[in-house]
Each structure stands twice: as structure tokens, then as C-alpha cells.
Amino acid sequence: MTQQRISIVGTGYVGLCTAIAFATKGYKTITSTHNPEKATSINKGIPTFYEPKLRESLQQVVRNGYLKCTLDRKEAVLNTAITFIATATPSKPNGSINLQHIRNSTREIAEALNKKDTYHLVVVKSTVVPGTTEKVVKPLLEKHSNKHCGSDFGLCMNPEFLREGSALHDALNPDRIIIGEHDKKSGDTLEALYRDFYGDKTPPTIRTNLPTAELIKYANNAFLATKISFINTIANICEKIPEADITIVAKGIGLDQRINPQFLNAGLGYGGSCLPKDVKALIAFSNQLGYTPAMLQEVQEVNENQPRHAVEKAKEKLTELKDKKIAILGLSFKPNTDDMREARSIPIINQLLNEGANITAYDPFATSNAKSIFGNKITYASSVVEALKNADCCIIVTEWQELKALKPEDFTQNMRKPILIDGRRIYNPEEFSQKLKFTAIGLGQ
Numbered sequence: 001m002t003q004q005r006i007s008i009v010g011t012g013y014v015g016l017c018t019a020i021a022f023a024t025k026g027y028k029t030i031t032s033t034h035n036p037e038k039a040t041s042i043n044k045g046i047p048t049f050y051e052p053k054l055r056e057s058l059q060q061v062v063r064n065g066y067l068k069c070t071l072d073r074k075e076a077v078l079n080t081a082i083t084f085i086a087t088a089t090p091s092k093p094n095g096s097i098n099l100q101h102i103r104n105s106t107r108e109i110a111e112a113l114n115k116k117d118t119y120h121l122v123v124v125k126s127t128v129v130p131g132t133t134e135k136v137v138k139p140l141l142e143k144h145s146n147k148h149c150g151s152d153f154g155l156c157m158n159p160e161f162l163r164e165g166s167a168l169h170d171a172l173n174p175d176r177i178i179i180g181e182h183d184k185k186s187g188d189t190l191e192a193l194y195r196d197f198y199g200d201k202t203p204p205t206i207r208t209n210l211p212t213a214e215l216i217k218y219a220n221n222a223f224l225a226t227k228i229s230f231i232n233t234i235a236n237i238c239e240k241i242p243e244a245d246i247t248i249v250a251k252g253i254g255l256d257q258r259i260n261p262q263f264l265n266a267g268l269g270y271g272g273s274c275l276p277k278d279v280k281a282l283i284a285f286s287n288q289l290g291y292t293p294a295m296l297q298e299v300q301e302v303n304e305n306q307p308r309h310a311v312e313k314a315k316e317k318l319t320e321l322k323d324k325k326i327a328i329l330g331l332s333f334k335p336n337t338d339d340m341r342e343a344r345s346i347p348i349i350n351q352l353l354n355e356g357a358n359i360t361a362y363d364p365f366a367t368s369n370a371k372s373i374f375g376n377k378i379t380y381a382s383s384v385v386e387a388l389k390n391a392d393c394c395i396i397v398t399e400w401q402e403l404k405a406l407k408p409e410d411f412t413q414n415m416r417k418p419i420l421i422d423g424r425r426i427y428n429p430e431e432f433s434q435k436l437k438f439t440a441i442g443l444g445q
């Protein structure tokens with residue numbers, strides 16, 4: 001197959017990482033944004049967010065001419081054969097998704113299609129609730145292009161499953177490909193692209209209709225969130241049982257092949273731009289259909305309560321939090337990213353501040369994003385030692401590799417009171433309990 005030229009609308013995590021993945025494999029790829037600063041930065045090989053190995057890969061594909069970013073969406077569509085829509089679908093106040101970016105990009109793509117005489121495939125990659133591709137994207141494409149979906153242009157929904165922190169690896173090595181197709185030709189065109197892209201390593205591919213593909217994405221994230229809230233529920237039970245340990249319980253059940261060990265790390269709950277938003281959106285969507293998804297509501301509630309455990313533990317150890325110095329290690333919603341969206345550090349720090357505590361926080365990459373959330377309400381340390389100096393208590397919020405390597409002495413030698421709360425279960429309780437006042441999520445005292 002002659003390599004298709006690809007355009008991608010949106011330069012967020014999914015858009016940029018997908019574009020780099022295509023360009024790395026030798027596809028001429030054009031990303032587009034309306035933000036001139038972003039475009040300049042990408043064209044200089046500088047990503048606008050932190051992601052391991054992204055900068056090196058971006059520099060390489062920009063240098064060798066396989067990837068460029070344009071402000072002109074029409075040019076991107078006219079010069080390529082397939083366009084992926086990877087714009088954000090943020091939450092509205094009621095939890096349902098806001099389709100404004102999808103609508104705007106679709107209209108622009110359609111206006112370009114109006115000027116094109118060859119077949120073009122449009123692929124929705126953004127997370128959208130079932131029905132969106134058929135009922136929102138398709139009519140807009142047909143109206144503004146004055147063309148017919150299925151014959152003049154194709155339409156697919158192809159959800160993305162990459163994780164922040166390992167986005168490029170995930171884009172190059174997916175577990176599966178889901179193709180929701182408007183018609184057979186659209187599905188054939190997208191499947192051919194992926195067969196060319198992955199070659200012998202093409203993962204299992206499911207072809208289905210558009211709403212089923214859209215629902216697979218929500219079901220996937222809702223299931224991951226459910227696993228986390230489930231294990232956190234068992235962790236909370238463990239804490240009431242002397243000597244019970246959630247990490248061993250998780251290992252024990254994870255060895256059952258029907259359960260599997262992944263996403264069974266108990267902690268302070270899930271954050272990020274996807275799991276919280278998608279669970280909320282699926283609940284709102286189901287409610288609109290007249291169905292109350294009680295289990296998903298509970299998953300959400302467990303997650304909202306989970307950060308409180310860290311604060312309660314601090315209170316238990318210090319009696320009161322007023323004027324106490326608390327060191328927070330890790331701010332981002334998970335390691336290997338500077339993303340602070342829905343990070344569990346936010347409710348934890350806000351609650352500690354409400355109780356009158358003084359916070360000094362350290363994160364290897366997220367400090368600058370954290371500053372736009374907490375401003376000068378907290379102190380930002382530039383190293384672990386600086387954060388721990390004279391602290392009365394330390395809470396581990398994000399399991400960065402750098403924090404996993406700490407020894408009990410790093411805490412005892414720097415803190416005023418060596419009280420450590422392991423919110424992500426990264427330390428060996430036996431070793432740490434001998435030298436510190438150690439307490440952890442899911443550990444019976």
C-alpha cells in the first residue's frame with residue numbers, strides 16, 4: 001500500500017502522540033491547531049507537555065520532515081487522505097461532555113472536503129458518547145461539504161487507549177484496534193492503514209458499528225476506574241483488620257487469570273483527564289437514557305472519598321493539623337507526567353490547608369502546573385530533602401521512581417517528626433515501621 005498522508009486535528013496528548021507515532025513510522029503527517037504558540041513550539045520540536053521520550057521523537061520527525069504543525073486546517077485536510085479528529089471533549093458542569101471543539105473541527109474539515117474531489121476518510125479519535133459520530137459529526141460533515149457520507153467521503157470512530165506517561169509506547173504497541181465504521185469502505189480503508197502501520201504486529205482488530213465503538217472506550221475507562229475503586233474499598237477494609245495488607249491481597253487475587261494483576265494498586269484514588277471525566281460522562285449519558293448506573297455512581301463516590309484517608313491518617317498521628325508542616329511528595333495525577341488535571345494532590349492539599357496546615361510540596365515535573373492551581377498558598381520545594389526539612393508529617397501522593405528509591409533515613413534525618421503516610425504503597429512496611437511512625441493505605445495497624 002502506498003503510504004497514506006495523515007492529518008490530525010488537535011495537539012493534546014492523543015493528537016500529538018498519535019501524530020508522532022505515524023511520523024516515526026514514515027507517514028507524512030500534519031497536525032493542526034489554532035494556537036500559534038503551540039504550532040511554533042511543535043515545529044521547533046518542543047512538545048507543549050512533558051511525556052517521556054516525546055521531545056527526542058518529536059525533534060527527529062520534525063527534522064526529517066515527516067511531521068509539521070499548521071494553523072490552516074483546510075490545508076491539512078486537502079494535502080492528506082485521512083483526517084483524525086483528536087480534539088478535547090471536556091466535561092460540562094452536569095458531567096456530560098462538551099462537543100464544541102468536535103463541532104468546530106468537523107465544520108472546518110467539511111469545508112475543506114467541499115474543495116476536494118478525491119475520497120477522504122474522517123476518523124473520530126476523541127472520546128465521544130454513543131451516537132455522536134452518527135448524529136453530530138456525520139450531519140455536519142455532509143452539510144458543510146455538500147457531499148455524501150459513504151460514497152464521497154468515509155467516516156469511522158476509532159477510540160484511543162494510550163496512557164499518559166507511556167503514550168508513545170502505547171500508540172506503537174496497542175492491545176487491540178477498535179474500528180467503528182459508518183460503511184464497509186470506511187472500515188476497510190482504516191483497517192488497511194493499520195495493517196500497513198503495524199505489519200506482522202497488527203493487534204487483534206474489532207470492526208463494529210459507530211455507537212458500539214464509542215461505548216467500548218467508555219466501558220474500558222469505567223472498568224479501569226471500577227477496578228481501582230474496588231481495590232481501594234478492600235484497602236479500606238484491610239485498615240480495620242490488624243496486620244492485613246492490601247498489597248498482598250491484590251497480589252493474591254491478581255494471580256487469578258480471570259482478574260489479572262493490573263490496576264489493582266490501592267492508593268489515593270484515580271485522577272487525570274480521562275477516568276474521572278469518562279465515568280462522570282457515562283453516568284450523565286445513562287441518566288439521559290433513563291437508566292441509573294448505580295455501580296458507576298458508587299465507583300465515583302469511593303474515589304472522591306479516598307483522598308480523605310490520607311488527611312485522616314495525618315490528623316490521627318498529629319492530633320491536630322493547625323500550624324503543622326506537612327510535606328507532600330508528588331503532585332501530578334500519576335508518575336511520568338506533569339499533568340495536574342484531577343490530581344489527588346488537589347483535594348488532599350485543599351483539605352490540609354482548610355485545617356490550617358502549612359504545606360511544602362515537591363514534584364519532579366509538575367511544580368509549574370501546580371503553581372497555577374495553588375498559587376502562593378503552599379511552598380514549592382526543589383528537592384525531596386528541601387520538602388522534608390523540619391516537616392511534622394509526610395504524605396506520598398504520587399509514586400515517582402525518585403520517591404520509591406528513598407530510604408527511612410531520608411525521612412528521619414530531615415523531618416522534625418518522622419511520620420510518614422504512604423498513600424501509594426511504595427515502601428516496605430516492615431523496614432519503614434522499624435525506623436519511622438509509618439502508616440499506609442490498606443495496611444492494618
Ligand code: UGA
Pocket residue numbers: 127160161162163164165221224228262263264265266267268269270271272273274275333334
Ligand atoms: C487512562 C486509560 O488507562 C487509557 O487506556 C486511556 O486511553 C486514557 O485514560 C484516556 O482515556 O485517554 P491515563 O488517564 O493516562 O489513562 O492514566 P491511567 O494509567 O489509567 O491512571 C489513571 C489514574 O488511576 C491515575 O491517577 C493513577 O494513579 C490511578 N491508578 C491507576 C490507581 O490508583 N491504581 C492503579 O492500579 C492504576
